[in-house]
Amino acid sequence: MLRQSLSSLEISTKGEGFDDITGAINGLIAASGLQLGSATIASQHTSCSLTINENADPRVLVDLAAFLRALVPPEGVRPISGQGERRAWVHDDEGPDDMPAHIRTALTCTSLVLPFQSGRLLLGTWQAVYVWEHRARPHRRRFSLHLLGE
Template sequence: MLRQHLDRLELTTTGEGFHDLTSRLGTCLAATGLQLGVLHLSVLHTSCSLTINENADPRVLQDLAAYLQAVVPEEGVRPISGAGPLRPWVHDDEGADDMPAHIRTALTASSLSLSFERGRLLLGTWQAIYLWEHRRRPHRRQLSAHWIGS
């Protein structure tokens, strides 16, 4: 019989960077009693995102962060050709990292769907699920974990 369960998770970030959610989600899955199905995970904010990525070598996460910072710098944007003046971000209500965080979220993902089997998330050997904080200062983040299965 198909069942559903909805969890609301809270996480306090320490600022910009990656926060591994894998074991916490595994604990939530175990509490549902579900064995086979799908998790739909959503972050309920517009300045952080979700990613599934390498969990063995922290340099992967460092390189990902450096790449996205280079693509979306805090000081503003130039024409793609590189020629022309710098256009500072207009939306900076919460600081210089405000608009870049929104763009970084738009370029990544605010939700993920993952399968689970035998009460375990189906992830590759070196994969983990991360909340990717795009803001410099700590934030309280909320996530929705919608479990559907049997």
């Protein structure tokens, strides 16, 4: 019989970077009693994102963060051609990392749909689910987890 479960997950980030939430998601799946189905996890914020990536070599995460920081620098935007003056971000209500965090979130994912079996996410050997914090300082982040399965 098909059942569903809705729960929330709160994570304290350390500031810009990655937090592995695979274990926390697996814990909520196990607590639901569901064995087989799909899990939808969605961020309730506009300045952090979700990603699945390698959990074996931390240099992968360092390089990902460096790439996105170079693509969306905190100093502002310049024409795609690279020519012309850099313009500071207009939206900076919460500091200089405010607008870059929103753009980085728009370029990445705010939700994931993942299969689970035997009460655990079906991930590859070297995969983990991460919260990717785009703000410089620590934040308390909230996610909804919707499970559909049996």
